[in-house]
Amino acid sequence: MIEISGLSKTFGLGANAFTALDDINVEIRQNEFFTLLGPSGCGKTTLLRSIAGFVDPTSGSLTIEGQDVLPLPPYARPVNTVFQNYALFPHMTVAQNIGFGLEMQDRPKAEIKQVVGEMLELVQMAPMADRMTSQISGGQQQRVALARALAPRPKVLLLDEPLSALDFKLRKEMQIELKRLQSETGITFVFVTHDQEEALTMSDRIAVMSSGRILQIGGPKDIYDHPAERFVADFIGDTNFLEATLQSVAGEVATVTLPSGKTVAARAVQGGGQSGAVTLAVRPEHAVLTKESGLLDGVLENIVYFGTDTHYHITLDGGSAFVVRKQNQPNTGEGFEVGDKVGVSFEAGVGQVLRD
Amino acid sequence: MAKSRAFDVRRQTGFVPIALLCFLVLYLPIILLVVYSFNKGESIAIWEGFSWQWYVKAWQNEKVQDATILSLIIATSASLIATSAAVMAALATTRTRGFRGYTFVFALINQPLMIPEIVTAVALLIFFAMIKVATGYTGLMYLIIAHSAFCIPFAYMPIRARLQGMDLNLEQAGADLYGTPWRVFRRVTLPQLWPGVLAGSMLAFVISLDDVVITEFVKSAGQDTLPTYMLGQMRRVITPEVNAISTALLAISVALVIAFYLLSKGGTQTNRE
Numbered sequence: 363m364i365e366i367s368g369l370s371k372t373f374g375l376g377a378n379a380f381t382a383l384d385d386i387n388v389e390i391r392q393n394e395f396f397t398l399l400g401p402s403g404c405g406k407t408t409l410l411r412s413i414a415g416f417v418d419p420t421s422g423s424l425t426i427e428g429q430d431v432l433p434l435p436p437y438a439r440p441v442n443t444v445f446q447n448y449a450l451f452p453h454m455t456v457a458q459n460i461g462f463g464l465e466m467q468d469r470p471k472a473e474i475k476q477v478v479g480e481m482l483e484l485v486q487m488a489p490m491a492d493r494m495t496s497q498i499s500g501g502q503q504q505r506v507a508l509a510r511a512l513a514p515r516p517k518v519l520l521l522d523e524p525l526s527a528l529d530f531k532l533r534k535e536m537q538i539e540l541k542r543l544q545s546e547t548g549i550t551f552v553f554v555t556h557d558q559e560e561a562l563t564m565s566d567r568i569a570v571m572s573s574g575r576i577l578q579i580g581g582p583k584d585i586y587d588h589p590a591e592r593f594v595a596d597f598i599g600d601t602n603f604l605e606a607t608l609q610s611v612a613g614e615v616a617t618v619t620l621p622s623g624k625t626v627a628a629r630a631v632q633g634g635g636q637s638g639a640v641t642l643a644v645r646p647e648h649a650v651l652t653k654e655s656g657l658l659d660g661v662l663e664n665i666v667y668f669g670t671d672t673h674y675h676i677t678l679d680g681g682s683a684f685v686v687r688k689q690n691q692p693n694t695g696e697g698f699e700v701g702d703k704v705g706v707s708f709e710a711g712v713g714q715v716l717r718d
Numbered sequence: 719m720a721k722s723r724a725f726d727v728r729r730q731t732g733f734v735p736i737a738l739l740c741f742l743v744l745y746l747p748i749i750l751l752v753v754y755s756f757n758k759g760e761s762i763a764i765w766e767g768f769s770w771q772w773y774v775k776a777w778q779n780e781k782v783q784d785a786t787i788l789s790l791i792i793a794t795s796a797s798l799i800a801t802s803a804a805v806m807a808a809l810a811t812t813r814t815r816g817f818r819g820y821t822f823v824f825a826l827i828n829q830p831l832m833i834p835e836i837v838t839a840v841a842l843l844i845f846f847a848m849i850k851v852a853t854g855y856t857g858l859m860y861l862i863i864a865h866s867a868f869c870i871p872f873a874y875m876p877i878r879a880r881l882q883g884m885d886l887n888l889e890q891a892g893a894d895l896y897g898t899p900w901r902v903f904r905r906v907t908l909p910q911l912w913p914g915v916l917a918g919s920m921l922a923f924v925i926s927l928d929d930v931v932i933t934e935f936v937k938s939a940g941q942d943t944l945p946t947y948m949l950g951q952m953r954r955v956i957t958p959e960v961n962a963i964s965t966a967l968l969a970i971s972v973a974l975v976i977a978f979y980l981l982s983k984g985g986t987q988t989n990r991e
Contacts, residue, residue, distance in 0.1 A: 415894075416894075437894070445887050447885070449885060450891075451892075453909045462892070463895035466895055466896040
């Protein structure tokens with residue numbers, strides 16, 4: 363569908379040069395909800411704008427359905443964008459906004475009218491068709507921006523943090539709405555966000571970006587359970603990092619020795635070494651706390667109650683910190699108290715060896 | 719708000735009297751001018767009772783009529799030409815990537831604001847004289863070209879301000895939705911820009927209507943605009959007819975300034991119904 367290879371973008375020259383995109387290689391599939399996730403300044407918006415045609419990459423190639431689109435101006439590319447601030451035309455009504463793309467394509471009037479009607483239905487804005495865009499709420503503007511971008515039936519819809527301006531509840535609604543629209547229209551969505559939760563709940567696949575590079579591409583579960591790099595593990599969710607020693611690697615299974623001297627099976631990382639010092643990532647909810655000695659031993663330093671779950675902060679023997687998260691059950695006094703000597707364990711294959 | 723009061727300029731000694739004095743100096747002569755335009759007698763300084771006669775006289779004066787028509791022709795043409803040029807200049811200085819010599823171009827556009835008008839006038843006189851000798855043409859175009867030129871910066875300012883305040887994303891959205899650059903300009907940029915264009919053209923119109931120095935230097939024989947006609951009259955006998963014409967000009971200017979204000983105010987709300 364979209365094939366990007368070796369794509370780089372450098373802004374400025376000489377000492378002021380800034381590399382926004384550094385050798386990006388990614389293939390986005392037909393009818394996929396693909397998310398570019400990363401902190402601000404990681405290059406995700408530059409990548410999106412390169413696809414839209416607003417940024418001229420310094421090198422590399424970008425094809426959509428086999429067609430090289432880099433020489434094409436934005437108006438000749440089969441993609442539409444939902445802008446972060448919506449960018450609705452303030453001098454036009456809701457219906458005129460939605461019909462703008464079709465009008466620019468010189469479609470017949472009857473067809474424009476019909477498609478605009480369908481789009482208004484699709485985003486549930488039909489009663490507002492003749493309002494000016496300043497007379498509707500933020501959430502409604504969001505829907506109009508979506509409808510306007512979907513109306514010309516682009517091959518790809520680009521979404522630039524479209525939910526960031528909405529309040530929490532509306533954002534949750536729109537997340538579900540976006541998923542529905544994507545499956546109903548069958549259009550490939552490329553979605554940019556810095557919100558890891560948004561990325562995990564909506565995406566078919568996620569590309570995690572940092573400093574202009576894609577660090578890891580995978581499904582939400584894959585990315586969350588098996589982060590390949592420290593940055594990914596740290597950026598998405600909470601993680602415990604353990605300094606361990608890699609003994610051997612057999613396929614996906616790595617055998618590591620923990621600081622406590624105990625040995626456990628963990629998941630190997632692609633392209634990692636075969637032995638030596640490594641970092642092991644363990645999610646707080648993947649570990650269990652015991653009163654007996656475990657894989658690791660330590661002292662319970664703090665207990666933080668979060669309603670749905672409780673975080674146990676442990677100082678391991680040797681001084682490093684470790685957090686165990688446990689979902690709260692009704693009427694169970696856990697019986698742990700600050701100052702207790704506790705053990706921490708996790709099952710074989712739960713820990714993830716990171717690429718350093 | 720005790721804190722902000724410490725910096726309140728109205729609390730400075732003498733602020734109110736000085737402000738009042740300034741307004742008095744600015745507006746008292748104008749008020750007197752308007753009042754004496756209704757004078758019954760021939761004097762512009764001795765009040766002899768109310769009458770419309772000077773307005774009637776001015777209205778019936780063929781020379782005033784000719785000068786008025788000429789002024790309107792020149793001001794309208796100059797305003798149209800200057801506004802078109804200003805729109806293009808504003809687009810070039812806000813919608814392009816920063817280019818070498820940007821500051822220089824900016825200074826060039828605003829040149830007529832900074833160079834003494836008398837210099838421009840003399841330069842134009844000499845330049846046009848050369849063309850007159852070469853071509854023998856003595857028509858209105860000299861005045862229209864001269865007025866267009868010095869009106870450009872006045873038309874440029876409000877248009878540029880409007881363009882700078884405009885959301886760049888709108889034009890990108892237009893391009894993203896298959897609009898070619900020209901169609902995006904027609905359907906997205908220009909409707910957004912419209913208040914600025916109107917304001918700029920009105921400003922240019924008033925500036926042209928009011929000009930004396932350059933007109934006086936550039937005009938050929940018999941080409942009197944309203945201001946140069948009035949100047950000519952002042953050299954002979956001053957009657958309240960001049961007051962009447964001035965008052966009429968003042969009324970037009972005030973009307974345009976109010977319209978300008980309303981338009982630029984309406985411009986901050988991006989939406990019209």
